[in-house]
Amino acid sequence: MKPTLTAKLLQTLAPWRNASAWHIAFSGGLDSTVLLHLLADLAKNQSLPPLQAIHVHHGLQAAADAWPAHCQAVCDAAGVSLRIMPVQVQAGASLERAARDARYQAFAEAIAPGELLLTGQHRDDQAETLLFRLLRGAGVRGLTGMPVQRPLGEGWLARPLLDVSRAELETYAREQQLSWIEDPSNGDSRFSRNYLRHQVFPQLTARWPQAVNTLARTAGHLAQAQELLDELAQLDVQAAQLPSAFPWLALPSLALAPLRDLSDARQRNALRYWLAPLTPLPDSEHWVGWNTLRDAKADAQPVWRLADGQLHRCNDRIWWVPAAWSEFSDTALSWPHPQNPLQLPGNGQLYFSANAPEGPLSIGYRQGGEVMEVPGRGRRDLKRLLNESAVPGFIRGRLPLLYQGSRLLAVANLARASTGQGDDWQLHWAPPTCDQGLS
Incomplete structure (x- = not known):
């Protein structure tokens, strides 16, 4: 016997029965209306997490002003609370995408840790997504379509109707005598998805009646292929996660040599996996930046600029440097109480191990031409000392320098660039990390 919509929904949502709350993305359209009705009906005889509907009001058309009242009436009848969230849609090349982002x-702001947002996308939506992305030249990851679940904000998003056709939803809605909103913009074929829905898919299904099911199944096959690619990437990234010579520099980094040993395709696969949480990735035409960085001379320090930061290569290692890394104040600071840690504006924290040297002490940053007295070595140029320690170029400008009056005493975290000896003292710097807002 073919499982009912209720049975399908319960099976899909079984892993989330212990979530602290379920939120329903409720536009008032057919899909979300059926989802709301199913869940409200289930809650009458099943132990479910608390339900709340969320209606996002975009304000893009006059007709939409009446939708919150309709949604409120539906939710009141179902016994489900409703939260209405007005948003501002930013102008851009794609109104569809801007509205979706808003x-x-x-939704991300509305759900708390451990909570779940449920959306009503169905099998036809999945087929449209696959064809739309195929026409845009997406890779395997893009062609996997919409996942059944993914992280969202501090919680999760789930699409429990992805294996249900729009026809099934319409049948259920008419049997239950549900009323829903027909968005006038859904008939506007100037929007890409509407064009596919109203112009392309009717012709596809006239010739191949199972086109929607086939495309949705293809998305599933590609999702399995992506899982295998991700497993391979995990192995390759793990092999390149060798310890850094600068453990205090808590930025993502990889050893370059293990990556060089891979084929070009595996290199890109590993880098896509590693960079995905850090920045939007470039299209295939702009991956030449990786080749340039990888193949530069050994003494070069090339940079590959990406959307949210830069990839640097220093001493046969690649480092991810977020865009916000340059946002710090390099103004000199006095340190009147060196027994206490010193907070550096936008640049982490300084502290001493053992007793601090006598004052007056201050902190500055490299300007060029600095010289310091190193025990047993005499006067040395700071540039040479940094080269000897192989300090990555991108960090040199924000390395804190300790001064006693006008005398340079130490470079933070570099024992070879310090006047401190034995157990006298050492200057330690805890730089900002990606978790502190640099990503």
Whole structure:
């Protein structure tokens, strides 16, 4: 016997029965109306997490002003609370994408840790997504379509109707005598997805009646292929995660040599996996930046600029440097109480091990031409000392320098660039990390 919509929903949501709350993305359209009705009906005889509906009001058309009242009436009848969230849609090349970004930003803000957002996308939506992305030249990851679940904000998003056709939803809605909103913009074929829905898919299904099911199944096959690629990437990235010579520099980095041993395709696969949480990735035409960085001379310090930061190569290692890394104040600071840690504006914290040297002490940053007295070695140029320690170029400008009056005493974290000896003292710097807002 073919499982009912209720049975499908319960099976899909079984892993989330212990979530602290379920939120329903409720536009008032057919898909979300059926989802709301199913869940409200289930809650009458099943132990479910608390339900709340969220209606995002985009304000893009006059007709939409009446939708919150409709959604409120539906929720009142179902016994489900409703939260209405107005948003501002930023102008851009794609109104569809801008509205989607605003909508999901609102959802992310609405759900707390351990909570779940449920959306009503169905099998036809999945087929449209696959064809749309195929026409845009997406890779395997893009062609996997919409995942059944993914992280969202501090919680999760789930699409429990992805294996259900729009026809099944319509049948259920008419049997239950549900009313829903028909968005006038859904008939506007100037929007890409509407064009596919109203112009392309009717012709596809006229010739191949199972086209929607086939495309949705293809997305599933590609999702399995992506899982295998991710497993391979995990192994390759793990092999390149060798210890850094600068353990205090808590930025993502990889040893370059293990990556060089891989084929070009495996290199890109590993880097896509590693960079995905850090920055939007470039299209295939702009991956030449990786080749340039990888193949530069050994003494070069090339940079590959990406959307949210830069990839640097220093001493046969690649480092991810977030865009916000340059946002710090290099103004000199006095340190009147060196027995206490010193907070550096936008640049972490300084502290001494053992007793601090006598004052007056201050902190500055490299300007060029600095010289310091190193025990047993005499006067040395700071540039040479940094080269000897192989300090990555991108960090040199924000390495704190300790001064006693006008005398340079130490470079933070570099024992070879310090006047401290034995157990006298050492200057330690805890730089900002990606978790502190640099990503």
